Amino acid sequence: MLSVRNLVVSGGKGSAQIDIVSDVSFEIERGKVLGLVGESGSGKSITSLAVMGLLPHPQLWVRGGSIELDGADITEEPPYLRVERGHGGVAMIFQEPMTSLNPVLPIGEQIVEAVRVHDGSTGVTARNRAQELLDMVRIPDARLQLNAYPHELSGGMRQRVMIAIALACRPQALIADEPTTALDVTVQLQVLSLIRELCDTFDMGVLFITHDLGVVSELADSVAVMYGGKIVETGPVERLFNTPLHPYTAGLMGCVPDPSAGHRRFQTIPGQAPKPGEITHGCRFAPRCSHAQAICSDDAPTRVTEGARHFAECHFPISRGA
Amino acid sequence: MTQQDTILSLKRLQKTFTARRKGKTYAVRAVNDVSLDIRRGETLGIVGETGCGKTTIGRTIIRLTQADGGSAELDGKDIFTTDSRRMRELRLKVRMVFQDPYASLNPRRSIGDSVAETGDIHGVFKNRQDRDDRIAKTLTQVGLDPSFAARFPHQLSGGQRQRVGIARALLPTPELIIADEPVSALDVSIQAQVLNLLADLKEEMGLTLMFISHDLGVVAQISDRVAVMYMGNLVELADGPELFAAPRHPYTQLLIASVPRIDPVKRIAGGIEKGEPPSRFSDVTGCAFHDRCPMASDLCRSTRPELTDAGDGRKVACHHA
Numbered sequence: 001m002l003s004v005r006n007l008v009v010s011g012g013k014g015s016a017q018i019d020i021v022s023d024v025s026f027e028i029e030r031g032k033v034l035g036l037v038g039e040s041g042s043g044k045s046i047t048s049l050a051v052m053g054l055l056p057h058p059q060l061w062v063r064g065g066s067i068e069l070d071g072a073d074i075t076e077e078p079p080y081l082r083v084e085r086g087h088g089g090v091a092m093i094f095q096e097p098m099t100s101l102n103p104v105l106p107i108g109e110q111i112v113e114a115v116r117v118h119d120g121s122t123g124v125t126a127r128n129r130a131q132e133l134l135d136m137v138r139i140p141d142a143r144l145q146l147n148a149y150p151h152e153l154s155g156g157m158r159q160r161v162m163i164a165i166a167l168a169c170r171p172q173a174l175i176a177d178e179p180t181t182a183l184d185v186t187v188q189l190q191v192l193s194l195i196r197e198l199c200d201t202f203d204m205g206v207l208f209i210t211h212d213l214g215v216v217s218e219l220a221d222s223v224a225v226m227y228g229g230k231i232v233e234t235g236p237v238e239r240l241f242n243t244p245l246h247p248y249t250a251g252l253m254g255c256v257p258d259p260s261a262g263h264r265r266f267q268t269i270p271g272q273a274p275k276p277g278e279i280t281h282g283c284r285f286a287p288r289c290s291h292a293q294a295i296c297s298d299d300a301p302t303r304v305t306e307g308a309r310h311f312a313e314c315h316f317p318i319s320r321g322a
Numbered sequence: 323m324t325q326q327d328t329i330l331s332l333k334r335l336q337k338t339f340t341a342r343r344k345g346k347t348y349a350v351r352a353v354n355d356v357s358l359d360i361r362r363g364e365t366l367g368i369v370g371e372t373g374c375g376k377t378t379i380g381r382t383i384i385r386l387t388q389a390d391g392g393s394a395e396l397d398g399k400d401i402f403t404t405d406s407r408r409m410r411e412l413r414l415k416v417r418m419v420f421q422d423p424y425a426s427l428n429p430r431r432s433i434g435d436s437v438a439e440t441g442d443i444h445g446v447f448k449n450r451q452d453r454d455d456r457i458a459k460t461l462t463q464v465g466l467d468p469s470f471a472a473r474f475p476h477q478l479s480g481g482q483r484q485r486v487g488i489a490r491a492l493l494p495t496p497e498l499i500i501a502d503e504p505v506s507a508l509d510v511s512i513q514a515q516v517l518n519l520l521a522d523l524k525e526e527m528g529l530t531l532m533f534i535s536h537d538l539g540v541v542a543q544i545s546d547r548v549a550v551m552y553m554g555n556l557v558e559l560a561d562g563p564e565l566f567a568a569p570r571h572p573y574t575q576l577l578i579a580s581v582p583r584i585d586p587v588k589r590i591a592g593g594i595e596k597g598e599p600p601s602r603f604s605d606v607t608g609c610a611f612h613d614r615c616p617m618a619s620d621l622c623r624s625t626r627p628e629l630t631d632a633g634d635g636r637k638v639a640c641h642h643a
Contacts, residue, residue: 039509040480138596154598155372184371184536185580187598192582193590211509214582218590238586255510257539259566259581264543265521266514272479273509 001205002028002051002090002173007065009043009050011276018277020046020060021229028173028205033196035220035237036209037252039273043229044209048175051207052092053079069173083169084118091166095178097158101150107161108146114168133164138194156187160194167198173205174198180215192219213256217241222309225249228274228284235310245304245312248285283315291316329362329397329498329530330383330416336391337378341603348603352378354554354610355392357629360498365524365531367545367562369538369577371599375554376534380500383532384418385409396498410444417491421503423483427475434471437461437489446494456493463526464489465519481512488520492527499524500532505540517544538581542566547635550574553599553610556629560636570632570643573611609641617642 009021021043028034038044049055050062053074067075069090074082083089094100102110111130116122121129127146134142137160150158159179166174176195180188196219199206210216216223217237224234225246233246244250254267271288283289286296293316301313337353353375360366368376381387383394385401394401401412417440420426427436434457438447447453458468464485475483484504491499501520505513521544524531535541541548541562548565550558550573558571569575597614600606609615612622621641629639 039511156598185538185582186371186576188582189580189590190596196590212582213510213584217584217586218582218588241584241586252510253584255514256584257514257537257543258583259538259542259578261539261543263546263562266517266543268514268518269511270515272481272512 001030001070002207003068004047004051005066005068007047007050007067008063009046009055009060010063011060019063019229020276021050024065024226024229024231026224026231026234028207029221030172030205031199031203032221033199033206033208033219035216035223036207036226037211037213037216037223038226039211039252041273041275042226043276044226045177047226048092048177048207048209051175052090053077053082054092083171088170088172090173090175091169091171092175092177093159093162093166093179095181097155097162097182098150100162101158103150106147106149107153108148111146111161111164111168114165118169129168130164133167134161136167136198137161137164139164154187155183156191159183159191163191163194163198167202170202171204173207175207175209177209178211179208181210181212188215189218195219213241213253225252228279229276230284230313232285232314233312235306235312239307239310243306245306245310245317246285246314247289247291247316247318249312250318251288251290283313291318327362328359330360330532331395332356332358332379332383332392333394334392335379335382335389335394337375337382337387337389343603349605350603351554353382353389356551356554356556357392358549358556358559360530360532361547362497362530363528364546365521365533365544367541367548368532368534368551369536369541369548370551371536371577373553373599374551376536376551377502379551380418380502380532380534383500384412384416386418413440414444414446414494415496416498416500417494417496419484419487419491419499419501419504422507423480423487424475424507426487427483429475431474432471433461433473433475433478433486436475437471437486437493440490441493444494460489460493461486463492463523479512480508481516484508484516485519488516488523492523495527496529498530498532500534502534503536504533506535506537513540520544538566538578550577553606555610555626555639556637557611557639558637559629561634564634564636570636570638571611571640572615572617572643576614609639 005025007024008019010017010019012018024047036044051067066073112126115126115129131142139145139160180191220237222236223240224231227248233249251269269288282297283301286292296315301315303311303313304317305311335353335356339350339352341348341350370376382389437457441447457471461468461470466485505516533544545562548562549556552573558574569578608623608625609627612618627639627641629637632638
């Protein structure tokens with residue numbers, strides 16, 4: 001439904017031009033959640049901004065590739081057209097709802113504003129629709145809460161308001177960029193379950209961006225792992241976590257602390273992630289990889305396949321239990 | 323010195339902040355009657371969600387925040403009523419590592435000067451050479467090259483800055499380190515490196531570590547004992563593995579069940595607990611968790627449960643656990 005092909009995002013001037021995101025491809029299906037995982041600087045947020053057409057101009061631009069929504073190329077379209085698409089485009093929610101909401105307006109007015117823009121409805125109709133949206137995101141006493149200011153709501157409630165505003169355009173696809181990172185775990189679980197529910201109810205495709213593998217494992221149907229501006233592995237959630245192919249995926253999984261594991265040392269990945277443009281030859285993970293051999297730093301790895309829809313870019317994939 | 327030797331003892335610690343909302347003044351109980359012993363050489367994890375009071379506890383111990391009530395004894399000596407000379411001793415013995423290594427380093431000071439700052443203030447260096455040596459030694463201890471002393475914070479990555487944060491705490495050879503969310507701003511792969519460093523330093527230098535975090539996974543892996551806090555109250559205290567294997571307090575149970583884990587079979591579904599912590603501006607009577615608790619009874623709504631011994635060194639504050 002939403003498909004991104006060979007997306008390249010570049011930044012910098014003249015000879016200093018570097019690719020921040022290189023050759024990224026993925027597809028989001030209706031009613032499914034794609035988890036895009038990566039550490040800081042991996043290019044996951046830039047990818048999502050490119051899909052929304054929100055790249056900071058002129059510092060960053062799409063140098064190549066295409067973004068298609070329902071078969072129509074939207075790569076060159078301005079952001080508001082991507083959202084509209086005759087009711088049903090792409091909507092986005094961000095990490096910190098407090099910075100996305102206007103602190104001096106009641107949330108009701110902010111939702112009504114979105115409703116007015118997308119539905120063209122006004123007055124009582126728009127207000128009723130706003131209340132309906134708040135009900136949809138499971139905010140108790142929606143009618144009363146329309147008059148609340150953002151600071152009167154908890155972080156979880158604010159994120160629900162953001163989701164309500166995003167739903168005002170009846171999107172086909174929702175991009176969620178670390179929407180639960182600022183929330184406490186018990187509240188995070190509630191927001192994740194809401195996103196899952198909305199995705200199922202409205203048959204909406206969701207691109208869920210996060211650094212948290214646990215969150216992806218709970219929510220996503222398929223996963224794409226980004227490292228150094230590239231997708232290094234992608235596959236259905238259970239296969240990717242049960243039999244990771246790329247050493248980075250496996251390493252990242254090992255780093256995640258597990259409360260049931262008890263007192264033990266943490267697994268690490270030595271070194272640190274490369275800066276954009278730092279590594280131009282071969283595999284970008286090679287300097288930190290325990291499986292790396294000479295070829296890894298010379299030649300870019302080719303795609304390996306392990307069953308349908310499970311791919312990794314690695315010369316020496318850890319596969320078949322090896 | 324035995325394992326059971328208490329280094330820091332908190333008794334009935336109280337801290338109430340006042341906040342004004344819409345012209346009314348509210349008393350917010352950040353720390354409500356918390357008693358806790360930290361044993362020499364252990365890692366005590368303090369875990370809880372935003373606003374549970376875990377950071378305030380850390381800050382009252384080093385007196386960045388004055389406690390309203392209760393006492394804290396370091397090696398048997400009261401630290402809340404201590405005079406300025408003893409305060410100096412306290413500043414060197416108990417050190418803190420903060421969450422945000424970006425915010426806690428002065429961008430205009432070299433790393434070496436930042437690391438040496440406490441030493442300079444308290445005059446612990448014999449001479450210039452001694453100062454340089456101590457800086458180099460401390461940087462090496464945290465896995466940084468001594469040449470980092472001449473660099474500035476903006477030249478360092480997040481993980482390196484947090485190592486500097488640890489080096490600052492380490493320089494006066496402290497006894498107790500209070501680490502407040504020391505890895506929350508770091509990526510998982512870097513987080514693991516810093517946590518291992520902390521654990522190693524603790525072993526090598528015989529430190530005691532108070533590890534404050536909202537991340538249960540991290541706390542479980544690094545701590546010997548874990549204290550769980552909710553709304554200013556200490557609700558459960560137990561040895562790490564036992565706490566996570568068999569949580570007794572309903573809040574601990576909820577918290578542990580809420581941690582997203584890599585297990586593609588266990589998927590998010592309906593029937594999620596819907597509650598949120600009550601407003602900090604309302605006065606909660608009884609147990610602070612009662613309105614979210616599936617086991618809540620009239621007793622829970624009226625009477626605050628005391629932290630009581632539940633055997634095996636475990637303490638729980640619940641009427642029904």
